[in-house]
Amino acid sequence: xxxxxxxxxxxxxxxxxxxxxxRTIFDGVDIDIPRGKITAIMxxxxxxxxxLLKIIGGQLxxxxxxxxxxxxxxxxxxxxxxxRLRKRMSLLFQTGALFTDLTVFENVAFPLRExxxxxxxxxxxxxxxxxxxVGLRGARxxxxxxxxxxxxxxxxxxxxxxxxxxxxxxxxxxTGQDPITVGVIMxxxxxxxxxxxxxxxxxxxxxxxxxxISDYMYMMAAGKIxxxxxxxxxxxxxxxxIRQFMGGLPDGPVPxxxxxxxxxxDLLAGVSAx
Amino acid sequence: xxxxxxxxxxxxxALFERLGRGGLFLMRVFSAIPSLVSRPRLxxxxxxxxxxxxxxxxxxxxxxxGMVLGLQGYNTLxxxxxxxxxxxxxxxxxxxxxxxxxxxxxxxxxxxxxxxAEIGLMKxxxxxxxxxxxxxxxxKRVIAPRFIAAVISMPLxxxxxxxxxILGGYFVGVGLLGVDSGAFWSQMQGKVDFYEDIxxxxxxxxxxxxxxxxxxxxxxxxxxxxxEGVSRATTRTVVHTAFAVLGLDFILTALMFGSV
Numbered sequence: 047x048x049x050x051x052x053x054x055x056x057x058x059x060x061x062x063x064x065x066x067x068x069r070t071i072f073d074g075v076d077i078d079i080p081r082g083k084i085t086a087i088m089x090x091x092x093x094x095x096x097x098l099l100k101i102i103g104g105q106l107x108x109x110x111x112x113x114x115x116x117x118x119x120x121x122x123x124x125x126x127x128x129x130r131l132r133k134r135m136s137l138l139f140q141t142g143a144l145f146t147d148l149t150v151f152e153n154v155a156f157p158l159r160e161x162x163x164x165x166x167x168x169x170x171x172x173x174x175x176x177x178x179x180v181g182l183r184g185a186r187x188x189x190x191x192x193x194x195x196x197x198x199x200x201x202x203x204x205x206x207x208x209x210x211x212x213x214x215x216x217x218x219x220x221t222g223q224d225p226i227t228v229g230v231i232m233x234x235x236x237x238x239x240x241x242x243x244x245x246x247x248x249x250x251x252x253x254x255x256x257x258x259i260s261d262y263m264y265m266m267a268a269g270k271i272x273x274x275x276x277x278x279x280x281x282x283x284x285x286x287x288i289r290q291f292m293g294g295l296p297d298g299p300v301p302x303x304x305x306x307x308x309x310x311x312d313l314l315a316g317v318s319a320x
Numbered sequence: 321x322x323x324x325x326x327x328x329x330x331x332x333x334a335l336f337e338r339l340g341r342g343g344l345f346l347m348r349v350f351s352a353i354p355s356l357v358s359r360p361r362l363x364x365x366x367x368x369x370x371x372x373x374x375x376x377x378x379x380x381x382x383x384x385x386g387m388v389l390g391l392q393g394y395n396t397l398x399x400x401x402x403x404x405x406x407x408x409x410x411x412x413x414x415x416x417x418x419x420x421x422x423x424x425x426x427x428x429x430x431x432x433x434x435x436x437a438e439i440g441l442m443k444x445x446x447x448x449x450x451x452x453x454x455x456x457x458x459x460k461r462v463i464a465p466r467f468i469a470a471v472i473s474m475p476l477x478x479x480x481x482x483x484x485x486i487l488g489g490y491f492v493g494v495g496l497l498g499v500d501s502g503a504f505w506s507q508m509q510g511k512v513d514f515y516e517d518i519x520x521x522x523x524x525x526x527x528x529x530x531x532x533x534x535x536x537x538x539x540x541x542x543x544x545x546x547x548e549g550v551s552r553a554t555t556r557t558v559v560h561t562a563f564a565v566l567g568l569d570f571i572l573t574a575l576m577f578g579s580v
Contacts, residue, residue, distance in 0.1 A: 105449065132455040139449070141446055143449065145447055157454045161456075205454075
Protein backbone atom coordinates (compact mmCIF):
# COMPACT_ATOMS: atom_id res chain seq x y z
CA UNK A 47 0.00 0.00 0.00
CA UNK A 48 1.33 3.42 -0.83
CA UNK A 49 2.15 5.33 2.34
CA UNK A 50 -1.13 6.89 3.45
CA UNK A 51 -1.40 10.14 5.29
CA UNK A 52 -2.12 9.63 9.00
CA UNK A 53 -5.58 11.20 8.65
CA UNK A 54 -6.55 8.47 6.23
CA UNK A 55 -5.63 5.79 8.76
CA UNK A 56 -7.97 4.52 11.42
CA UNK A 57 -5.31 2.37 13.04
CA UNK A 58 -1.56 2.61 12.66
CA UNK A 59 0.60 -0.10 14.18
CA UNK A 60 4.36 0.28 14.28
CA UNK A 61 7.01 -2.15 15.54
CA UNK A 62 4.53 -4.17 17.58
CA UNK A 63 6.10 -6.83 19.81
CA UNK A 64 4.13 -9.10 22.11
CA UNK A 65 4.72 -12.41 23.89
CA UNK A 66 2.64 -14.90 25.86
CA UNK A 67 5.13 -16.02 28.47
CA UNK A 68 8.16 -17.29 26.59
CA ARG A 69 6.31 -17.60 23.28
CA THR A 70 6.80 -14.66 20.94
CA ILE A 71 3.54 -13.73 19.23
CA PHE A 72 4.49 -10.54 17.40
CA ASP A 73 7.97 -9.48 16.50
CA GLY A 74 8.04 -6.05 14.89
CA VAL A 75 4.68 -5.93 13.14
CA ASP A 76 3.63 -2.86 11.10
CA ILE A 77 0.02 -2.62 9.95
CA ASP A 78 -2.02 0.27 8.51
CA ILE A 79 -5.80 0.12 8.64
CA PRO A 80 -7.23 2.69 6.20
CA ARG A 81 -10.53 4.41 6.98
CA GLY A 82 -13.66 3.24 5.23
CA LYS A 83 -12.13 0.01 3.93
CA ILE A 84 -12.32 -3.66 4.85
CA THR A 85 -8.88 -4.86 5.85
CA ALA A 86 -8.29 -8.56 6.38
CA ILE A 87 -5.58 -10.00 8.56
CA MET A 88 -4.93 -13.63 7.72
CA UNK A 89 -2.70 -16.28 9.12
CA UNK A 90 -2.75 -19.86 10.31
CA UNK A 91 -4.31 -20.73 13.67
CA UNK A 92 -2.17 -19.69 16.59
CA UNK A 93 -0.55 -16.68 14.95
CA UNK A 94 -2.15 -14.35 17.44
CA UNK A 95 -4.89 -12.83 15.32
CA UNK A 96 -7.32 -12.52 18.22
CA UNK A 97 -4.50 -11.17 20.37
CA LEU A 98 -3.95 -8.48 17.75
CA LEU A 99 -7.57 -7.34 18.03
CA LYS A 100 -7.33 -7.24 21.81
CA ILE A 101 -4.18 -5.13 21.51
CA ILE A 102 -5.93 -2.71 19.14
CA GLY A 103 -8.84 -2.56 21.61
CA GLY A 104 -6.48 -1.74 24.47
CA GLN A 105 -7.27 -4.92 26.41
CA LEU A 106 -3.70 -6.19 26.12
CA UNK A 107 -0.60 -4.02 26.21
CA UNK A 108 2.30 -4.65 23.81
CA UNK A 109 5.85 -5.20 25.00
CA UNK A 110 7.12 -2.67 22.46
CA UNK A 111 5.83 -0.61 19.58
CA UNK A 112 2.86 1.68 19.26
CA UNK A 113 -0.80 1.31 18.30
CA UNK A 114 -2.44 4.55 17.23
CA UNK A 115 -6.23 4.54 17.00
CA UNK A 116 -7.54 7.72 15.39
CA UNK A 117 -4.12 9.23 16.06
CA UNK A 118 -4.10 8.42 19.79
CA UNK A 119 -1.80 5.86 21.37
CA UNK A 120 -4.40 3.57 22.89
CA UNK A 121 -2.00 2.14 25.46
CA UNK A 122 -0.95 5.50 26.83
CA UNK A 123 -4.26 7.30 27.21
CA UNK A 124 -6.17 7.77 30.46
CA UNK A 125 -8.90 5.29 31.39
CA UNK A 126 -11.59 7.83 30.46
CA UNK A 127 -10.03 8.40 27.07
CA UNK A 128 -9.63 4.67 26.54
CA UNK A 129 -13.35 4.21 27.18
CA ARG A 130 -14.12 7.16 24.89
CA LEU A 131 -12.09 5.49 22.13
CA ARG A 132 -13.77 2.14 22.78
CA LYS A 133 -17.16 3.70 22.21
CA ARG A 134 -15.90 4.43 18.69
CA MET A 135 -14.98 0.79 18.03
CA SER A 136 -16.65 -2.58 18.38
CA LEU A 137 -15.18 -6.02 18.64
CA LEU A 138 -17.27 -8.90 17.40
CA PHE A 139 -16.11 -11.93 19.36
CA GLN A 140 -15.87 -15.33 17.75
CA THR A 141 -18.42 -16.68 20.21
CA GLY A 142 -20.65 -13.61 20.00
CA ALA A 143 -20.16 -13.03 23.74
CA LEU A 144 -23.87 -12.29 24.18
CA PHE A 145 -25.11 -11.83 27.74
CA THR A 146 -26.84 -15.11 28.42
CA ASP A 147 -29.18 -13.69 31.06
CA LEU A 148 -30.64 -11.06 28.70
CA THR A 149 -32.98 -11.43 25.74
CA VAL A 150 -31.88 -10.59 22.21
CA PHE A 151 -33.59 -7.20 22.54
CA GLU A 152 -31.89 -6.40 25.84
CA ASN A 153 -28.54 -7.53 24.51
CA VAL A 154 -28.75 -5.00 21.69
CA ALA A 155 -30.15 -2.38 24.05
CA PHE A 156 -27.31 -2.94 26.54
CA PRO A 157 -24.75 -0.44 25.18
CA LEU A 158 -27.53 2.13 24.62
CA ARG A 159 -28.79 1.77 28.19
CA GLU A 160 -25.25 2.01 29.55
CA UNK A 161 -24.11 5.03 27.58
CA UNK A 162 -27.19 7.06 26.73
CA UNK A 163 -30.25 8.39 28.53
CA UNK A 164 -32.75 7.83 25.74
CA UNK A 165 -36.48 7.58 26.41
CA UNK A 166 -37.71 3.99 26.29
CA UNK A 167 -39.72 4.48 23.08
CA UNK A 168 -36.74 5.84 21.18
CA UNK A 169 -34.52 3.10 22.53
CA UNK A 170 -37.02 0.52 21.35
CA UNK A 171 -37.07 1.99 17.85
CA UNK A 172 -33.28 2.07 17.69
CA UNK A 173 -32.94 -1.53 18.83
CA UNK A 174 -35.55 -2.71 16.34
CA UNK A 175 -33.77 -0.84 13.55
CA UNK A 176 -30.46 -2.50 14.40
CA UNK A 177 -32.16 -5.91 14.57
CA UNK A 178 -33.89 -5.26 11.25
CA UNK A 179 -30.48 -4.67 9.62
CA VAL A 180 -29.32 -8.16 10.62
CA GLY A 181 -32.73 -9.68 9.86
CA LEU A 182 -33.58 -10.71 13.39
CA ARG A 183 -36.29 -8.26 14.41
CA GLY A 184 -38.61 -11.23 14.86
CA ALA A 185 -36.20 -12.92 17.26
CA ARG A 186 -36.15 -10.06 19.74
CA UNK A 187 -37.72 -12.03 22.60
CA UNK A 188 -35.52 -15.10 22.30
CA UNK A 189 -32.78 -15.87 24.79
CA UNK A 190 -29.22 -16.34 23.48
CA UNK A 191 -29.37 -20.07 24.25
CA UNK A 192 -32.25 -20.39 21.79
CA UNK A 193 -30.19 -18.99 18.89
CA UNK A 194 -28.08 -20.88 16.38
CA UNK A 195 -24.41 -19.95 16.11
CA UNK A 196 -25.02 -17.82 13.04
CA UNK A 197 -27.96 -16.00 14.61
CA UNK A 198 -25.93 -15.31 17.75
CA UNK A 199 -23.25 -13.67 15.63
CA UNK A 200 -25.83 -11.55 13.87
CA UNK A 201 -27.27 -10.41 17.20
CA UNK A 202 -23.74 -9.62 18.34
CA UNK A 203 -23.31 -7.62 15.14
CA UNK A 204 -26.51 -5.68 15.83
CA UNK A 205 -25.19 -4.96 19.31
CA UNK A 206 -21.82 -3.94 17.86
CA UNK A 207 -23.43 -1.28 15.67
CA UNK A 208 -25.80 -0.06 18.40
CA UNK A 209 -23.66 2.94 19.29
CA UNK A 210 -22.81 3.70 15.64
CA UNK A 211 -19.09 3.01 15.95
CA UNK A 212 -16.47 4.17 13.47
CA UNK A 213 -14.76 0.79 13.36
CA UNK A 214 -15.74 -2.85 13.77
CA UNK A 215 -13.28 -5.64 14.36
CA UNK A 216 -14.44 -9.13 13.44
CA UNK A 217 -12.80 -12.11 15.11
CA UNK A 218 -13.12 -15.18 12.87
CA UNK A 219 -16.66 -14.31 11.74
CA UNK A 220 -17.05 -17.29 9.37
CA THR A 221 -15.64 -20.10 11.51
CA GLY A 222 -17.98 -23.03 11.97
CA GLN A 223 -20.86 -21.55 9.97
CA ASP A 224 -22.87 -23.16 7.18
CA PRO A 225 -22.49 -21.74 3.66
CA ILE A 226 -25.75 -19.76 3.83
CA THR A 227 -24.76 -18.09 7.10
CA VAL A 228 -21.30 -17.37 5.73
CA GLY A 229 -22.95 -15.67 2.74
CA VAL A 230 -25.24 -13.67 5.02
CA ILE A 231 -22.39 -12.53 7.26
CA MET A 232 -20.21 -11.58 4.27
CA UNK A 233 -23.01 -9.52 2.82
CA UNK A 234 -23.65 -7.83 6.18
CA UNK A 235 -20.00 -6.94 6.67
CA UNK A 236 -19.76 -5.39 3.21
CA UNK A 237 -23.10 -3.63 3.47
CA UNK A 238 -22.47 -2.18 6.93
CA UNK A 239 -19.01 -1.05 5.92
CA UNK A 240 -20.26 0.81 2.87
CA UNK A 241 -23.62 2.06 4.13
CA UNK A 242 -22.42 3.31 7.50
CA UNK A 243 -19.00 4.44 6.30
CA UNK A 244 -17.30 2.11 8.77
CA UNK A 245 -13.78 0.85 8.91
CA UNK A 246 -13.67 -2.94 9.19
CA UNK A 247 -10.93 -5.28 10.31
CA UNK A 248 -11.46 -9.00 9.85
CA UNK A 249 -9.12 -11.57 11.25
CA UNK A 250 -9.71 -14.99 9.82
CA UNK A 251 -8.13 -17.84 7.92
CA UNK A 252 -10.96 -18.29 5.43
CA UNK A 253 -9.03 -17.32 2.34
CA UNK A 254 -11.84 -17.72 -0.14
CA UNK A 255 -14.35 -15.51 1.70
CA UNK A 256 -11.79 -12.87 2.61
CA UNK A 257 -10.57 -12.60 -0.98
CA UNK A 258 -14.10 -11.75 -2.01
CA ILE A 259 -14.91 -8.98 0.45
CA SER A 260 -11.59 -7.45 1.53
CA ASP A 261 -10.12 -4.31 0.06
CA TYR A 262 -6.69 -5.04 1.45
CA MET A 263 -5.09 -8.05 3.08
CA TYR A 264 -2.23 -8.71 5.46
CA MET A 265 -0.70 -12.14 5.92
CA MET A 266 0.92 -13.10 9.18
CA ALA A 267 3.16 -15.99 10.09
CA ALA A 268 5.59 -16.61 12.93
CA GLY A 269 5.02 -13.19 14.43
CA LYS A 270 5.70 -11.22 11.29
CA ILE A 271 3.83 -9.81 8.32
CA UNK A 272 4.89 -12.01 5.42
CA UNK A 273 2.90 -10.27 2.73
CA UNK A 274 0.26 -7.65 2.07
CA UNK A 275 -1.65 -6.28 -0.85
CA UNK A 276 -5.02 -6.38 -2.53
CA UNK A 277 -6.55 -9.86 -2.92
CA UNK A 278 -5.52 -9.86 -6.59
CA UNK A 279 -1.93 -8.97 -5.78
CA UNK A 280 -1.68 -11.69 -3.16
CA UNK A 281 -3.26 -14.22 -5.52
CA UNK A 282 -0.36 -13.74 -7.91
CA UNK A 283 2.31 -13.48 -5.27
CA UNK A 284 5.66 -15.17 -5.86
CA UNK A 285 6.08 -15.96 -2.16
CA UNK A 286 6.00 -19.69 -1.46
CA UNK A 287 4.45 -19.10 1.94
CA ILE A 288 1.57 -17.05 0.52
CA ARG A 289 1.00 -19.63 -2.21
CA GLN A 290 0.81 -22.40 0.39
CA PHE A 291 -1.69 -20.46 2.49
CA MET A 292 -3.85 -19.18 -0.37
CA GLY A 293 -3.87 -22.63 -2.01
CA GLY A 294 -4.42 -24.52 1.21
CA LEU A 295 -1.44 -26.85 0.63
CA PRO A 296 -0.75 -29.24 3.53
CA ASP A 297 3.04 -28.94 3.47
CA GLY A 298 5.40 -26.16 2.53
CA PRO A 299 7.16 -23.39 4.41
CA VAL A 300 4.62 -24.03 7.20
CA PRO A 301 5.46 -27.66 8.02
CA UNK A 302 2.80 -30.32 8.54
CA UNK A 303 4.64 -31.70 11.58
CA UNK A 304 4.96 -30.05 14.93
CA UNK A 305 8.70 -29.86 15.72
CA UNK A 306 9.84 -33.23 17.10
CA UNK A 307 12.88 -35.45 17.34
CA UNK A 308 13.69 -37.82 14.48
CA UNK A 309 10.79 -40.21 13.86
CA UNK A 310 12.85 -43.43 13.64
CA UNK A 311 14.85 -42.56 16.75
CA ASP A 312 11.67 -41.78 18.65
CA LEU A 313 10.21 -45.21 17.82
CA LEU A 314 13.47 -47.02 18.60
CA ALA A 315 13.67 -45.29 21.99
CA GLY A 316 10.46 -47.09 22.91
CA VAL A 317 11.95 -50.47 21.88
CA SER A 318 15.17 -50.05 23.87
CA ALA A 319 13.25 -49.01 26.96
CA UNK A 320 11.18 -52.20 26.89
CA UNK B 321 14.92 -32.62 49.93
CA UNK B 322 15.82 -29.55 47.86
CA UNK B 323 12.83 -30.34 45.71
CA UNK B 324 10.64 -30.23 48.77
CA UNK B 325 11.98 -26.82 49.75
CA UNK B 326 11.55 -25.57 46.21
CA UNK B 327 7.94 -26.71 46.20
CA UNK B 328 7.33 -25.07 49.58
CA UNK B 329 8.91 -21.86 48.32
CA UNK B 330 6.98 -21.73 45.08
CA UNK B 331 3.64 -22.53 46.70
CA UNK B 332 4.25 -19.87 49.37
CA UNK B 333 5.11 -17.34 46.68
CA ALA B 334 2.00 -18.31 44.75
CA LEU B 335 -0.11 -17.92 47.89
CA PHE B 336 1.21 -14.44 48.61
CA GLU B 337 0.89 -13.41 44.98
CA ARG B 338 -2.73 -14.49 45.09
CA LEU B 339 -3.35 -12.65 48.32
CA GLY B 340 -1.84 -9.55 46.75
CA ARG B 341 -4.02 -9.90 43.68
CA GLY B 342 -7.04 -10.38 45.91
CA GLY B 343 -6.15 -7.21 47.83
CA LEU B 344 -5.73 -5.16 44.67
CA PHE B 345 -8.97 -6.59 43.35
CA LEU B 346 -10.76 -5.52 46.53
CA MET B 347 -9.45 -1.96 46.09
CA ARG B 348 -10.87 -1.90 42.57
CA VAL B 349 -14.21 -3.16 43.89
CA PHE B 350 -14.21 -0.40 46.52
CA SER B 351 -13.50 2.25 43.92
CA ALA B 352 -16.38 0.93 41.79
CA ILE B 353 -18.92 0.98 44.64
CA PRO B 354 -19.72 4.75 44.57
CA SER B 355 -21.01 4.38 40.99
CA LEU B 356 -23.83 2.18 42.35
CA VAL B 357 -25.43 5.12 44.14
CA SER B 358 -26.88 6.29 40.85
CA ARG B 359 -27.91 2.75 39.84
CA PRO B 360 -29.44 1.03 42.89
CA ARG B 361 -31.42 -1.29 40.60
CA LEU B 362 -28.28 -3.30 39.84
CA UNK B 363 -27.87 -4.04 43.56
CA UNK B 364 -31.55 -4.80 44.09
CA UNK B 365 -31.53 -7.45 41.36
CA UNK B 366 -28.54 -9.10 43.00
CA UNK B 367 -30.07 -8.81 46.48
CA UNK B 368 -32.87 -10.95 45.16
CA UNK B 369 -30.71 -13.68 43.67
CA UNK B 370 -28.07 -13.67 46.42
CA UNK B 371 -30.24 -12.96 49.44
CA UNK B 372 -33.89 -13.72 48.85
CA UNK B 373 -33.22 -16.99 47.03
CA UNK B 374 -30.98 -18.15 49.89
CA UNK B 375 -33.73 -17.50 52.43
CA UNK B 376 -35.47 -20.85 52.16
CA UNK B 377 -32.26 -22.75 52.88
CA UNK B 378 -31.46 -20.48 55.82
CA UNK B 379 -34.96 -20.67 57.30
CA UNK B 380 -35.19 -24.46 57.10
CA UNK B 381 -31.65 -25.01 58.35
CA UNK B 382 -32.14 -22.54 61.21
CA UNK B 383 -35.32 -24.24 62.26
CA UNK B 384 -33.67 -27.66 62.24
CA UNK B 385 -30.57 -26.56 64.10
CA GLY B 386 -32.78 -24.89 66.73
CA MET B 387 -34.88 -28.04 67.13
CA VAL B 388 -31.79 -30.18 67.63
CA LEU B 389 -30.40 -27.64 70.10
CA GLY B 390 -33.69 -27.76 71.99
CA LEU B 391 -33.59 -31.54 72.18
CA GLN B 392 -29.90 -31.85 73.11
CA GLY B 393 -30.06 -28.92 75.51
CA TYR B 394 -33.09 -30.32 77.30
CA ASN B 395 -31.56 -33.78 77.72
CA THR B 396 -28.47 -32.30 79.33
CA LEU B 397 -30.21 -29.65 81.42
CA UNK B 398 -32.92 -31.94 82.76
CA UNK B 399 -30.26 -33.97 84.63
CA UNK B 400 -29.51 -30.89 86.69
CA UNK B 401 -33.13 -29.83 86.94
CA UNK B 402 -32.24 -26.75 84.98
CA UNK B 403 -34.51 -27.23 81.97
CA UNK B 404 -35.94 -23.73 82.51
CA UNK B 405 -32.61 -22.42 81.21
CA UNK B 406 -33.26 -24.00 77.82
CA UNK B 407 -34.26 -20.64 76.30
CA UNK B 408 -30.97 -19.11 77.36
CA UNK B 409 -28.89 -22.03 76.07
CA UNK B 410 -30.60 -22.08 72.70
CA UNK B 411 -30.49 -18.32 72.22
CA UNK B 412 -26.87 -17.85 73.29
CA UNK B 413 -25.60 -20.72 71.13
CA UNK B 414 -27.42 -19.29 68.16
CA UNK B 415 -26.77 -15.57 68.37
CA UNK B 416 -23.17 -15.89 69.49
CA UNK B 417 -21.96 -18.78 67.36
CA UNK B 418 -24.21 -20.96 65.28
CA UNK B 419 -26.16 -18.16 63.62
CA UNK B 420 -23.21 -16.30 62.10
CA UNK B 421 -21.03 -19.37 61.47
CA UNK B 422 -23.53 -21.86 60.07
CA UNK B 423 -25.31 -19.16 58.07
CA UNK B 424 -21.95 -18.13 56.56
CA UNK B 425 -21.10 -21.72 55.64
CA UNK B 426 -24.52 -22.25 54.09
CA UNK B 427 -24.25 -18.89 52.35
CA UNK B 428 -20.90 -19.89 50.82
CA UNK B 429 -22.44 -23.13 49.55
CA UNK B 430 -25.61 -21.59 48.21
CA UNK B 431 -24.80 -18.05 47.09
CA UNK B 432 -20.99 -17.82 47.09
CA UNK B 433 -20.53 -20.77 44.78
CA UNK B 434 -23.24 -19.44 42.47
CA UNK B 435 -21.58 -16.02 42.31
CA UNK B 436 -18.20 -17.56 41.49
CA ALA B 437 -19.64 -19.82 38.83
CA GLU B 438 -21.63 -16.99 37.26
CA ILE B 439 -18.72 -14.55 37.10
CA GLY B 440 -16.31 -17.30 36.02
CA LEU B 441 -18.59 -18.37 33.19
CA MET B 442 -19.09 -14.76 32.12
CA LYS B 443 -15.33 -14.54 31.88
CA UNK B 444 -14.99 -17.87 30.05
CA UNK B 445 -17.62 -16.89 27.47
CA UNK B 446 -15.94 -13.50 26.95
CA UNK B 447 -18.93 -11.57 28.31
CA UNK B 448 -16.71 -9.56 30.65
CA UNK B 449 -14.26 -8.90 27.85
CA UNK B 450 -17.14 -7.90 25.58
CA UNK B 451 -18.40 -5.50 28.22
CA UNK B 452 -14.99 -3.86 28.45
CA UNK B 453 -14.91 -3.44 24.69
CA UNK B 454 -18.30 -1.72 24.92
CA UNK B 455 -16.64 0.77 27.28
CA UNK B 456 -18.59 -0.65 30.22
CA UNK B 457 -16.50 -1.39 33.30
CA UNK B 458 -17.32 -4.94 34.52
CA UNK B 459 -16.18 -3.91 38.00
CA LYS B 460 -19.03 -1.40 38.17
CA ARG B 461 -21.61 -3.34 36.21
CA VAL B 462 -21.03 -6.93 37.39
CA ILE B 463 -18.67 -7.26 40.35
CA ALA B 464 -19.54 -4.37 42.68
CA PRO B 465 -23.34 -4.98 42.72
CA ARG B 466 -22.82 -8.65 43.54
CA PHE B 467 -20.26 -7.87 46.22
CA ILE B 468 -22.47 -5.29 47.93
CA ALA B 469 -25.55 -7.53 47.69
CA ALA B 470 -23.65 -10.36 49.39
CA VAL B 471 -22.29 -8.05 52.11
CA ILE B 472 -25.81 -6.77 52.85
CA SER B 473 -27.49 -10.18 52.68
CA MET B 474 -25.21 -12.12 55.00
CA PRO B 475 -26.00 -10.37 58.33
CA LEU B 476 -29.70 -10.40 57.50
CA UNK B 477 -29.60 -14.11 56.74
CA UNK B 478 -27.61 -14.85 59.89
CA UNK B 479 -30.18 -12.93 61.95
CA UNK B 480 -32.94 -14.87 60.29
CA UNK B 481 -31.10 -18.12 61.00
CA UNK B 482 -30.87 -17.28 64.72
CA UNK B 483 -34.50 -16.20 64.93
CA UNK B 484 -35.70 -19.38 63.24
CA UNK B 485 -33.40 -21.45 65.45
CA ILE B 486 -34.91 -19.93 68.60
CA LEU B 487 -38.34 -20.69 67.24
CA GLY B 488 -37.27 -24.30 66.55
CA GLY B 489 -35.91 -24.61 70.08
CA TYR B 490 -39.18 -23.24 71.43
CA PHE B 491 -41.28 -25.74 69.45
CA VAL B 492 -39.30 -28.69 70.75
CA GLY B 493 -38.62 -27.46 74.28
CA VAL B 494 -41.97 -25.94 75.09
CA GLY B 495 -44.22 -27.71 72.61
CA LEU B 496 -42.90 -31.26 72.84
CA LEU B 497 -40.88 -31.57 76.04
CA GLY B 498 -43.04 -29.46 78.32
CA VAL B 499 -40.64 -26.69 79.37
CA ASP B 500 -42.56 -23.75 80.80
CA SER B 501 -43.15 -21.14 78.14
CA GLY B 502 -42.74 -18.18 80.49
CA ALA B 503 -39.49 -19.57 81.89
CA PHE B 504 -38.18 -20.22 78.36
CA TRP B 505 -38.63 -16.60 77.27
CA SER B 506 -37.83 -14.88 80.56
CA GLN B 507 -34.56 -16.79 81.02
CA MET B 508 -33.66 -15.79 77.49
CA GLN B 509 -34.59 -12.18 78.06
CA GLY B 510 -32.68 -12.04 81.33
CA LYS B 511 -29.46 -13.66 80.18
CA VAL B 512 -29.02 -12.55 76.59
CA ASP B 513 -27.39 -9.13 76.50
CA PHE B 514 -28.12 -6.89 73.55
CA TYR B 515 -24.60 -5.51 73.16
CA GLU B 516 -22.56 -8.37 74.52
CA ASP B 517 -24.34 -11.13 72.64
CA ILE B 518 -26.58 -9.88 69.86
CA UNK B 519 -24.38 -7.04 68.62
CA UNK B 520 -21.23 -9.16 68.79
CA UNK B 521 -22.99 -11.88 66.82
CA UNK B 522 -24.04 -9.28 64.30
CA UNK B 523 -20.48 -7.98 63.98
CA UNK B 524 -19.34 -11.55 63.33
CA UNK B 525 -21.90 -12.04 60.59
CA UNK B 526 -20.90 -8.73 58.96
CA UNK B 527 -17.25 -9.78 58.95
CA UNK B 528 -18.11 -13.24 57.61
CA UNK B 529 -20.34 -11.71 54.95
CA UNK B 530 -17.58 -9.41 53.83
CA UNK B 531 -15.07 -12.25 53.60
CA UNK B 532 -17.50 -14.62 51.88
CA UNK B 533 -18.44 -11.95 49.33
CA UNK B 534 -14.82 -11.03 48.66
CA UNK B 535 -13.75 -14.65 48.15
CA UNK B 536 -16.75 -15.43 45.91
CA UNK B 537 -16.35 -12.52 43.50
CA UNK B 538 -12.56 -12.70 43.45
CA UNK B 539 -12.49 -16.43 42.71
CA UNK B 540 -14.95 -15.90 39.86
CA UNK B 541 -13.03 -12.99 38.39
CA UNK B 542 -9.70 -14.75 38.80
CA UNK B 543 -10.90 -18.14 37.47
CA UNK B 544 -9.09 -19.67 34.52
CA UNK B 545 -11.50 -19.13 31.61
CA UNK B 546 -12.12 -22.83 31.02
CA UNK B 547 -14.68 -25.38 32.21
CA GLU B 548 -12.16 -26.88 34.59
CA GLY B 549 -11.04 -23.46 35.77
CA VAL B 550 -14.57 -22.43 36.72
CA SER B 551 -15.25 -25.71 38.49
CA ARG B 552 -12.03 -25.40 40.52
CA ALA B 553 -12.81 -21.79 41.37
CA THR B 554 -16.27 -22.74 42.61
CA THR B 555 -14.81 -25.43 44.86
CA ARG B 556 -12.16 -23.01 46.12
CA THR B 557 -14.85 -20.49 47.05
CA VAL B 558 -16.61 -22.96 49.33
CA VAL B 559 -13.41 -24.37 50.87
CA HIS B 560 -11.65 -21.04 51.39
CA THR B 561 -14.76 -19.39 52.80
CA ALA B 562 -15.18 -22.27 55.26
CA PHE B 563 -11.56 -21.98 56.41
CA ALA B 564 -11.71 -18.20 56.60
CA VAL B 565 -14.98 -18.16 58.52
CA LEU B 566 -13.91 -20.80 61.04
CA GLY B 567 -10.50 -19.20 61.53
CA LEU B 568 -11.93 -15.71 61.92
CA ASP B 569 -14.61 -17.05 64.25
CA PHE B 570 -11.98 -18.16 66.72
CA ILE B 571 -10.16 -14.84 66.54
CA LEU B 572 -13.34 -12.80 66.89
CA THR B 573 -14.66 -14.96 69.73
CA ALA B 574 -11.36 -14.58 71.57
CA LEU B 575 -11.50 -10.82 71.11
CA MET B 576 -15.15 -10.46 72.05
CA PHE B 577 -15.85 -12.99 74.76
CA GLY B 578 -12.67 -14.53 76.01
CA SER B 579 -9.54 -13.30 77.68
CA VAL B 580 -7.15 -15.58 75.82
